[in-house]
Amino acid sequence: MDSNVIDVAVQAYQDQRPGTSGLRKKVTVFQQPNYLENFVQAIYEGAKRPRFVVLGGDGRYFMPEAIMKIINVLAANGCLKIVVPMNGILSTPAASALIRRISAAGGIILTASHNPGGPDGDFGIKYNNANGAPAEEKLTEEIYQISKNLTSYKSLFKTPKIELSKYNVYQVGETKVAVVDPVSNYAELIGMIFDIPKLKSKIGLGKFNILVDCMNGVMGPYAKIILCRLIGCDEKMVINSTPLPDFGGLHPDPNLTYAKDLVERMKNDPSIQFGIAFDGDGDRNMALGAGGFFVSPGDSLAIIANNFHCISKKSSRGFARSFATSPAIDRVAAKQDKPIFVTPTGWKYFGALLDRCRIDICGEESFGIGSNHIREKDGLWACLAWLSIMIDKGKGLKEIVHDHWAEFGRDYFRRYDYENCDSAKCQSMLDELETLLVGKSLVGKKFGTNQDYEVSETGNWEYVSPIDYSVTPKQGLYVKFTNESRFVLRLSGTGSSGATIRLYLNGYSRENLEEDNETFFKELLAIAYQITKIPEYSGRNEPDVIT
Numbered sequence: 001m002d003s004n005v006i007d008v009a010v011q012a013y014q015d016q017r018p019g020t021s022g023l024r025k026k027v028t029v030f031q032q033p034n035y036l037e038n039f040v041q042a043i044y045e046g047a048k049r050p051r052f053v054v055l056g057g058d059g060r061y062f063m064p065e066a067i068m069k070i071i072n073v074l075a076a077n078g079c080l081k082i083v084v085p086m087n088g089i090l091s092t093p094a095a096s097a098l099i100r101r102i103s104a105a106g107g108i109i110l111t112a113s114h115n116p117g118g119p120d121g122d123f124g125i126k127y128n129n130a131n132g133a134p135a136e137e138k139l140t141e142e143i144y145q146i147s148k149n150l151t152s153y154k155s156l157f158k159t160p161k162i163e164l165s166k167y168n169v170y171q172v173g174e175t176k177v178a179v180v181d182p183v184s185n186y187a188e189l190i191g192m193i194f195d196i197p198k199l200k201s202k203i204g205l206g207k208f209n210i211l212v213d214c215m216n217g218v219m220g221p222y223a224k225i226i227l228c229r230l231i232g233c234d235e236k237m238v239i240n241s242t243p244l245p246d247f248g249g250l251h252p253d254p255n256l257t258y259a260k261d262l263v264e265r266m267k268n269d270p271s272i273q274f275g276i277a278f279d280g281d282g283d284r285n286m287a288l289g290a291g292g293f294f295v296s297p298g299d300s301l302a303i304i305a306n307n308f309h310c311i312s313k314k315s316s317r318g319f320a321r322s323f324a325t326s327p328a329i330d331r332v333a334a335k336q337d338k339p340i341f342v343t344p345t346g347w348k349y350f351g352a353l354l355d356r357c358r359i360d361i362c363g364e365e366s367f368g369i370g371s372n373h374i375r376e377k378d379g380l381w382a383c384l385a386w387l388s389i390m391i392d393k394g395k396g397l398k399e400i401v402h403d404h405w406a407e408f409g410r411d412y413f414r415r416y417d418y419e420n421c422d423s424a425k426c427q428s429m430l431d432e433l434e435t436l437l438v439g440k441s442l443v444g445k446k447f448g449t450n451q452d453y454e455v456s457e458t459g460n461w462e463y464v465s466p467i468d469y470s471v472t473p474k475q476g477l478y479v480k481f482t483n484e485s486r487f488v489l490r491l492s493g494t495g496s497s498g499a500t501i502r503l504y505l506n507g508y509s510r511e512n513l514e515e516d517n518e519t520f521f522k523e524l525l526a527i528a529y530q531i532t533k534i535p536e537y538s539g540r541n542e543p544d545v546i547t
């Protein structure tokens with residue numbers, strides 16, 4: 001063995017099970033001795049010793065130290081090439097694009113996405129495969145098993161000196177570490193998908209005003225190069241555009257509650273025709289029309305799917321959505337006679353469908369939309385998709401949404417989040433509810449003041465992969481009603497402390513298109529509270545966030 005490599009004996013940690021999208025914990029947890037090194041060693045072994053790795057992340061607090069520690073462990077393990085973006089900053093979609101472009105064996109992405117940052121905030125790490133997609137459940141589970149039994153990790157005897165602020169190639173023992181430009185490869189890919197000259201001629205130089213909120217996450221540099229330099233948007237209209245380790249105190253989750261700057265400015269300035277906010281790592285987006293008109297994520301997904309021809313010359317082969325997402329896209333699939341796949345929460349389930357060309361558009365209710373150009377959801381792609389559709393149709397977002405409802409009917413949707421609840425109590429709530437719903441005793445029962453909510457189906461949703469027929473059970477407790485309403489309940493898999501309950505409400509109407517969500521869901525919410533007992537178990541009558 002290389003004389004520069006040593007085995008460092010360690011105690012294994014027992015809490016390194018990745019959640020919906022990687023391992024996310026408080027920064028202070030990651031700062032424990034060997035915590036990060038152990039997990040990286042487990043990744044390296046679980047992923048079958050990838051020799052060529054992309055490494056970068058969303059710029060959050062602790063990332064620079066983490067990158068150095070990871071380079072050390074990877075190099076000591078015999079990884080031959082590590083590609084790091086300048087300053088380590090790499091959006092999740094750009095990471096997926098880079099892995100694919102340079103044929104890396106995988107990528108280590110340092111992000112906790114929408115979770116707050118800073119010394120008291122969260123840190124996160126996830127592994128993506130050679131196809132650029134987040135590691136599937138089988139691999140993350142294997143990494144977890146390895147982490148629990150780890151007795152040592154490999155380290156270089158002499159720590160290398162690498163400057164991430166300059167383009168350069170370093171030789172670290174047998175390993176080459178290349179510091180590269182974070183944006184150019186992704187920008188090139190985007191340039192191949194969208195008609196940039198057309199977008200520039202219609203949008204640039206004040207012809208179409210857009211406001212972009214990067215929430216102090218990773219997206220500032222991408223928005224400035226692609227939206228401003230290539231398409232001609234005004235730089236002043238890209239706000240919160242410097243990646244900050246604590247996101248400037250913002251909660252980089254693109255929703256109506258946390259993207260306050262965007263929402264306020266859109267409401268107060270009618271000259272802005274389109275607005276978009278991205279999350280910390282740039283894979284999710286919330287799009288708004290003039291005046292701050294909100295398009296629900298399920299509608300946004302359905303409309304992009306229905307108008308795929310405005311983005312691509314090829315026609316789409318199929319669509320997919322997560323179970324908790326509204327079925328608006330199912331109606332588009334039915335009309336176009338295309339398959340629609342329904343998956344559990346988390347992008348890792350879309351990878352196999354994209355790889356086999358079964359789908360071209362997929363998305364989630366949490367404002368994540370993507371296509372087959374990479375294997376992650378992509379906030380900027382969604383922004384350009386919306387711009388292309390608006391320009392092609394010569395209509396604003398609000399009008400396009402209304403046209404869509406007139407054609408397909410409206411899928412009402414709301415998500416209620418109850419954050420930081422007591423984990424043990426939430427588990428008891430889920431156990432009790434599961435017994436009730438799997439037992440099917442509610443089927444046929446009627447709820448609501450006029451008894452018009454009749455239960456048609458209940459259960460705990462299970463995914464059977466159409467690719468390898470593997471089964472992923474318990475992906476959401478649900479109650480469906482005969483009037484096309486339903487609710488779904490699950491616990492978040494991205495939080496770092498306590499439990500976050502997510503309650504998703506759905507309803508559909510062909511005629512009633514203009515009701516506000518609050519009124520539309522008043523009765524269904526009361527029924528959901530009655531059946532799930534959220535108020536009793538969580539001690540909350542109100543959610544922390546509604547989207």
Ligand code: VG1
Nearest residue numbers: 020021113114346364366492493494
């Ligand atoms: C949440 C969202 C889910 C998304 C995941 C990762 O997961 O609901 O749709 O894929 O975050 O997104 P959960 O388990 O907390 O509901 V990201 O952009 O935060 O990496």
Ligand code: CO
Nearest residue numbers: 113279281283
């Ligand atoms: Co994200």
